[in-house]
Amino acid sequence: xxxxxxxxxxxxxxxxxxxxxxxxxxxxxxxxxxxxxxxxxxxxxxxxxxxxxxxxxxxxxxxxxxxxxxxxxxxxxxxxxxxxxxxxxxxxxxxxxxxxxxxxxxxxxxxxxxxxxxxxxxxxxxxxxxxxxxxxxxxxxxxxxxxxxxxxxxxxxxxxxxxxxxxxxxxxxxxxxxxxxxxxxxxxxxxxxxxxxxxxxxxxxxxxxxxxxxxxxxxxxxxxxxxxxxxxxxxxxxxxxxxxxxxxxxxxxxxxxxxxxxxxxxxxxxxxxxxxxxxxxxxxxxxxxxxxxxxxxxxxxxxxxxxxxxxxxxxxx
Numbered sequence: 001x002x003x004x005x006x007x008x009x010x011x012x013x014x015x016x017x018x019x020x021x022x023x024x025x026x027x028x029x030x031x032x033x034x035x036x037x038x039x040x041x042x043x044x045x046x047x048x049x050x051x052x053x054x055x056x057x058x059x060x061x062x063x064x065x066x067x068x069x070x071x072x073x074x075x076x077x078x079x080x081x082x083x084x085x086x087x088x089x090x091x092x093x094x095x096x097x098x099x100x101x102x103x104x105x106x107x108x109x110x111x112x113x114x115x116x117x118x119x120x121x122x123x124x125x126x127x128x129x130x131x132x133x134x135x136x137x138x139x140x141x142x143x144x145x146x147x148x149x150x151x152x153x154x155x156x157x158x159x160x161x162x163x164x165x166x167x168x169x170x171x172x173x174x175x176x177x178x179x180x181x182x183x184x185x186x187x188x189x190x191x192x193x194x195x196x197x198x199x200x201x202x203x204x205x206x207x208x209x210x211x212x213x214x215x216x217x218x219x220x221x222x223x224x225x226x227x228x229x230x231x232x233x234x235x236x237x238x239x240x241x242x243x244x245x246x247x248x249x250x251x252x253x254x255x256x257x258x259x260x261x262x263x264x265x266x267x268x269x270x271x272x273x274x275x276x277x278x279x280x281x282x283x284x285x286x287x288x289x290x291x292x293x294x295x296x297x298x299x300x301x302x303x304x305x306x307x308x309x310x311x312x313x314x315x316x317x
Contacts, residue, residue: 062088079205081134082177090127098123138177139208145178146210147243150236157229163218164189181206196222210239260309264302 065071071087078085085093102119106112149170156166164186171183181202188198199215217235221228274282285291 076205077131077135080138080207081131082138082180083134090131094123094127097126139206142177142181142206143208143210143243145174146208147236147240149174149178149182150214150232150239154229154233154236157232163228164195210242213239256309256312260306264306267298267302 065087068074068087068091074090075087078087078090098119100119101122102115105115105118110118152170152173153163153166156169157163161169167182168186171179171186173179174182185195185198185202188201189195196215196219199218203211203215213235214232217231218228221231271282285295
């Protein structure tokens with residue numbers, strides 16, 4: 001019976017992953033087709049039709065949008081990961097993960113209500129945190145490569161290239177995710193979308209101050225005029241100094257973080273040592289009601305301490 005349940009969990013999980021991949025592959029094919037047929041002389045109507053075909057919700061996405069809270073915000077988060085995962089695929093992953101955790105809990109002879117709660121909590125929390133981790137990793141990589149992209153744009157503008165052509169050069173020469181986003185800007189402009197509108201769409205998805213500075217620079221330059229290459233050069237210098245300041249702050253706060261990690265690890269280290277030296281003595285903490293209460297109180301206060309110390313060494317620049 002256990003083997004049948006395990007095989008059922010594997011089938012559900014693999015089926016969800018296959019559905020997610022097929023959904024992403026379909027979106028990639030539509031995007032590539034739109035890029036192939038895009039030409040500079042197409043109007044905004046054609047661009048709008050192609051965009052609706054590529055980004056419009058289909059089938060599973062339409063179903064998931066009805067039940068997911070804040071589908072627009074979730075769509076932005078998924079797009080910020082850089083992975084071709086739609087809302088429908090994300091919903092399938094959540095459901096599959098929740099079912100897998102529930103079945104595993106039942107196999108461990110947990111009560112049905114506990115297994116259901118554990119599966120629900122896992123389905124809601126784990127994919128959310130994984131998505132946040134992927135988004136933050138992509139943003140850090142983008143911020144690291146972004147000054148090089150601006151410097152390349154400055155050299156292209158000084159060489160006489162138009163703004164859009166300079167962005168296309170960045171898309172070809174700079175590694176992803178910066179190159180990917182600038183290629184997307186070039187594709188949208190070719191489809192008839194305004195440059196500023198395309199940049200603001202990417203800024204909304206990335207939610208990075210550095211990219212917001214770039215979009216604001218273009219907006220101000222369009223209204224007031226001036227030397228765009230010189231303005232971008234100043235922006236490049238400011239972003240590099242901002243990154244240097246972040247590294248200095250990280251270096252100065254590393255000692256406090258190391259201290260917090262050492263102090264926080266001491267209870268677990270001592271528990272392990274006592275488990276090896278005097279197992280009967282330490283097991284009393286885990287086998288009695290008063291021990292469970294002490295573990296709960298200690299864990300709560302440790303969590304509060306970790307949170308306070310993490311906030312003390314966090315600086316916004």
